[in-house]
Amino acid sequence: MSxxxxxxxxxxxxxxxxKDDVSEVVVPAFEGEMGILKDHISIxxxxxxxxxxxxxxxxxxxxxVEDGIVEFKNNNLSILTSTIFNLADMDKSKQQDxxxxxxxxxxxxxxxxxxxxxADQKVEVLKTxx
Amino acid sequence: xxxLDDLKKxxxxxxxxxxxxxxxxxxxxxxxxxxxxxxxxxRPYSEKMNxxxxxxxxxxxxKENTPKLLSGTGQEKTHLCVVMTSxxxxxGGFNSNIIKKAKSYFAKILDEGKELKIITVGSKGNDQLKxxxxxxxxxxxxxxxxxxxxxxxxxxVGKMVIEKFEAGEFDVCTxxxxxxxxxxxxxxxxxxxxxxxxxxxxxxxxxxxEFEPDEDEILSNLLPKNISTQIxxxxxxxxxxxxxxxxxxxxxxxxxxxxxxxxxTIEYNRSRQAAITKELxxxxxxxxxx
Numbered sequence: 001m002s003x004x005x006x007x008x009x010x011x012x013x014x015x016x017x018x019k020d021d022v023s024e025v026v027v028p029a030f031e032g033e034m035g036i037l038k039d040h041i042s043i044x045x046x047x048x049x050x051x052x053x054x055x056x057x058x059x060x061x062x063x064x065v066e067d068g069i070v071e072f073k074n075n076n077l078s079i080l081t082s083t084i085f086n087l088a089d090m091d092k093s094k095q096q097d098x099x100x101x102x103x104x105x106x107x108x109x110x111x112x113x114x115x116x117x118x119a120d121q122k123v124e125v126l127k128t129x130x
Numbered sequence: 131x132x133x134l135d136d137l138k139k140x141x142x143x144x145x146x147x148x149x150x151x152x153x154x155x156x157x158x159x160x161x162x163x164x165x166x167x168x169x170x171x172x173r174p175y176s177e178k179m180n181x182x183x184x185x186x187x188x189x190x191x192x193k194e195n196t197p198k199l200l201s202g203t204g205q206e207k208t209h210l211c212v213v214m215t216s217x218x219x220x221x222g223g224f225n226s227n228i229i230k231k232a233k234s235y236f237a238k239i240l241d242e243g244k245e246l247k248i249i250t251v252g253s254k255g256n257d258q259l260k261x262x263x264x265x266x267x268x269x270x271x272x273x274x275x276x277x278x279x280x281x282x283x284x285x286x287v288g289k290m291v292i293e294k295f296e297a298g299e300f301d302v303c304t305x306x307x308x309x310x311x312x313x314x315x316x317x318x319x320x321x322x323x324x325x326x327x328x329x330x331x332x333x334x335x336x337x338x339x340e341f342e343p344d345e346d347e348i349l350s351n352l353l354p355k356n357i358s359t360q361i362x363x364x365x366x367x368x369x370x371x372x373x374x375x376x377x378x379x380x381x382x383x384x385x386x387x388x389x390x391x392x393x394x395t396i397e398y399n400r401s402r403q404a405a406i407t408k409e410l411x412x413x414x415x416x417x418x419x420x
Contacts, residue, residue, distance in 0.1 A: 010178060012281040012362050014171035031343055044182060045342040046351050069352060071182050073339075078178055082281055082355070 005038045005075040007054060011084055019056060025077055026053040027070050042073045049122040062087040066122065099126040137398040141391060148387035154220065155380035162373035168278065169310060169366040176363045179356055185339060186349050199353040202325030203301045208245040210300035211235065212291065214307040214364055215255030216372045217274050222379030224308060224316065224372050225254045231318035232306045236263065247300055251287060279365040288358030295324060307364035308371035314378050316371040323360050
């Protein structure tokens with residue numbers, strides 16, 4: 001039996017990516033990175049800013065996300081996110097822009113702990129990309 | 131009867147109006163295709179989101195402590211209505227249909243003695259509502275600058291609604307928009323988004339999920355997003371409806387202008403002929419009297 005399953009990434013504007021020959025997906029779940037293989041138990045979780053790694057026969061892909069929800073069921077992985085970028089398409093200036101935005105957000109004083117935490121996460125992830 | 135010169139002028143003006151409406155129809159048709167496409171592309175997201183929430187709310191263990199966004203504040207005293215209209219006119223009954231629907235809902239609420247608050251999205255709705263319900267409108271948002279409906283704008287509205295909800299400014303929130311069915315038919319919709327109305331929908335999965343972190347936390351994270359998603363969906367449907375409505379309205383206008391030109395042309399020819407005949411009679415009777 002093959003060890004592949006289907007992944008679908010949707011953002012509000014469109015269906016961002018559909019792949020059905022994926023062997024493993026690593027998502028930045030809220031409580032830490034989570035690797036999903038075939039026949040994983042049904043799970044719902046949400047994402048923090050980070051990198052989604054998709055490993056498949058046709059090559060590995062990396063995506064940067066800021067938030068989202070993952071749902072895995074019957075070997076179908078759905079990722080709903082509002083902000084997603086393919087790292088391969090992302091150049092230095094785009095990265096810098098995002099980093100600047102995130103840093104500004106993290107330095108705001110009037111935000112609550114959770115959004116502060118998320119903004120810090122963003123900065124951290126974006127820094128490691130450079 | 132109008133003079134020949136007047137008729138000529140009128141024909142020319144109707145013809146140039148026809149040119150404008152024709153051009154608008156073409157533009158609307160092109161925009162409609164794009165709007166329809168993006169409305170269709172946006173559907174999977176809101177459907178999936180709905181599904182996840184359905185699964186979550188079924189799996190929730192502690193019924194007492196469900197987030198307020200899902201279960202409501204326990205009372206229905208203050209209603210917030212988000213009326214979504216377009217920023218531009220000349221689109222047939224598009225805006226007035228939404229307003230009509232909204233107004234009948236407002237009347238019902240006020241009859242029941244409940245409090246009413248209105249947020250208008252799009253300037254046309256604000257223009258029509260402020261005459262009667264001016265004191266009820268608490269916010270007016272317009273996205274004239276953004277060309278297409280985008281999630282960023284929807285998120286702004288969503289965040290505002292949630293902020294007001296958390297401040298305890300209202301108990302029930304309903305959004306009004308036009309659902310796109312086809313080019314000729316758009317159905318004005320009133321959709322309640324707070325508290326979320328999931329009754330009657332059965333979860334399609336028997337399976338239980340594993341949640342990480344627990345259900346409550348995911349739900350409280352997810353529900354605000356769902357609000358924005360629903361608003362975004364409404365915006366997409368609305369923009370497709372607006373273009374569809376405009377297209378059929380302009381199509382009608384073009385046809386009516388054509389009819390009018392025909393009628394005026396006949397009248398013009400007839401009065402021209404009458405003038406010639408009159409002149410001839412004058413000449414002949416003048417010659418005869420000699």
